[in-house]
Amino acid sequence: MSIVRVELGPRAYDVRIEAGLIGRAAQHLAPLAPNGRAFVVTDQNVAAAQGARLTQGLSGLATETVTIPAGEASKSWEMLAFVTDRLLALGIERGEPIIAFGGGVVGDLAGFAAAILQRGTPYVQVPTSLLAMVDSSVGGKTAIDVSAGKNLIGAFHQPRLVLIDPEALATLAARQMRAGYAEIVKAALIGDPAFFDWLEANGASVLAGAPDALAHAIAASVAFKAAIVAEDERETSGRRALLNLGHTFAHAIEAEAGFSDDVLHGEAVAAGLALAFDLSVRRGLCAPEDAARVGRHLRATGLPASLADLGIAATGASLAGRMASDKKKAGGRVAFILARGIGRAFVDRDVELEAVAKFLDSAAAGALHPARGCDRQDQ
Ligand SMILES: NC(=O)c1ccc[n+]([C@@H]2O[C@H](COP(=O)([O-])OP(=O)(O)OC[C@H]3O[C@@H](n4cnc5c(N)ncnc54)[C@H](O)[C@@H]3O)[C@@H](O)[C@H]2O)c1
Ligand SMILES: O=C(O)C(=O)C[C@@H](O)[C@H](O)[C@H](O)COP(=O)(O)O
Numbered sequence: 001m002s003i004v005r006v007e008l009g010p011r012a013y014d015v016r017i018e019a020g021l022i023g024r025a026a027q028h029l030a031p032l033a034p035n036g037r038a039f040v041v042t043d044q045n046v047a048a049a050q051g052a053r054l055t056q057g058l059s060g061l062a063t064e065t066v067t068i069p070a071g072e073a074s075k076s077w078e079m080l081a082f083v084t085d086r087l088l089a090l091g092i093e094r095g096e097p098i099i100a101f102g103g104g105v106v107g108d109l110a111g112f113a114a115a116i117l118q119r120g121t122p123y124v125q126v127p128t129s130l131l132a133m134v135d136s137s138v139g140g141k142t143a144i145d146v147s148a149g150k151n152l153i154g155a156f157h158q159p160r161l162v163l164i165d166p167e168a169l170a171t172l173a174a175r176q177m178r179a180g181y182a183e184i185v186k187a188a189l190i191g192d193p194a195f196f197d198w199l200e201a202n203g204a205s206v207l208a209g210a211p212d213a214l215a216h217a218i219a220a221s222v223a224f225k226a227a228i229v230a231e232d233e234r235e236t237s238g239r240r241a242l243l244n245l246g247h248t249f250a251h252a253i254e255a256e257a258g259f260s261d262d263v264l265h266g267e268a269v270a271a272g273l274a275l276a277f278d279l280s281v282r283r284g285l286c287a288p289e290d291a292a293r294v295g296r297h298l299r300a301t302g303l304p305a306s307l308a309d310l311g312i313a314a315t316g317a318s319l320a321g322r323m324a325s326d327k328k329k330a331g332g333r334v335a336f337i338l339a340r341g342i343g344r345a346f347v348d349r350d351v352e353l354e355a356v357a358k359f360l361d362s363a364a365a366g367a368l369h370p371a372r373g374c375d376r377q378d379q
């Protein structure tokens with residue numbers, strides 16, 4: 001069992017990581033339920049695979065459940081309206097907790113509903129996918145997707161508590177495990193080279209669900225994210241923007257795929273990580289061997305490391321056009337998270353979208369690493 005505290009002053013909360021926790025959820029949720037009631041938001045797959053465990057774990061509390069269709073398409077205005085309308089119809093009062101029980105889609109949508117319902121309702125994250133356990137359940141980013149782009153409508157709204165039960169992963173599909181693993185790799189690549197070494201040696205065990213490896217990977221990823229969120233809760237200093245490594249590419253790819261589950265967020269992130277390292281090499285910031293190591297590890301764990309691996313045939317111009325609506329834009333220029341090596345990500349505000357478009361086209365043509373190589377100077 002481990003507990004990571006997200007140190008946010010009056011909004012501080014615990015992330016509890018413990019096998020079997022879902023079956024004991026009421027113990028931790030009862031103090032947050034003033035009327036002895038909790039309002040569960042979940043999706044159809046999670047309800048079928050894990051709902052009975054939560055029902056048993058919540059015994060003693062009265063519960064109401066709102067169930068949405070599974071998949072990225074549910075991060076929509078329509079589903080936000082459905083969830084908030086249902087919660088209001090069920091008579092939720094302002095102090096009563098919403099339980100986001102599912103993957104990142106449920107967490108982002110239920111968290112956003114909690115942020116706006118009656119101008120702010122408490123919520124608890126009970127993540128059931130690997131991605132949600134290691135990333136989306138922590139940090140308070142909530143959002144939906146709109147035609148202009150990914151996560152463009154949302155709010156910062158911190159949960160009161162996060163309950164992570166790795167046993168829930170027993171029913172998660174292997175493809176979804178790999179997608180979540182991409183965000184673990186991201187954490188290591190941003191700022192923890194020793195963790196990346198460990199992942200190279202133990203990634204297969206994590207993906208196979210080996211309890212000790214899984215517990216270590218989850219706890220390390222959560223601790224890494226919690227520390228960054230505590231430093232820069234609302235992504236104002238630039239520190240939290242590092243958690244976007246690979247994401248400017250990923251969000252453009254997801255938009256290109258129509259926010260469908262043809263390309264999962266974690267899969268797009270994996271390709272985005274490889275592209276961010278390749279672009280860093282192209283710009284003379286990073287050693288080609290580091291980018292090669294990243295690509296090798298992603299592919300070794302069954303993740304995509306290029307647009308071709310994802311089956312995305314979009315042009316550089318089309319993807320760069322989508323990047324123009326990225327939230328990390330200031331003065332008309334999109335900031336990119338690049339890397340000077342493994343564990344050495346930084347925010348680069350000096351990247352032209354035209355150059356990124358050219359890079360993507362040449363990457364697609366298989367001409368990634370220019371002869372000039374790179375200098376490894378910090379900039
Ligand atoms: N808020 C953040 O900080 C943050 C961070 C990373 C990602 N995200 C968002 O998270 C979303 C992706 O999350 P995801 O990968 O969890 O996708 P998801 O929520 O769609 O879940 C993946 C699939 O697995 C199913 N599932 C989940 N848990 C299961 C279980 N235990 N057993 C059986 N099936 C299960 C779901 O029903 C779904 O079909 C994206 O929208 C992404 O933008 C948000
Ligand atoms: O928590 C963060 O900060 C992240 O960037 C985590 C990302 O993995 C996640 O996908 C997040 O939703 C992206 O945020 P956005 O601000 O780029 O929408």
Ligand SMILES: [Zn+2]
Pocket residue numbers: 135183247265269
């Ligand atoms: Zn992400």
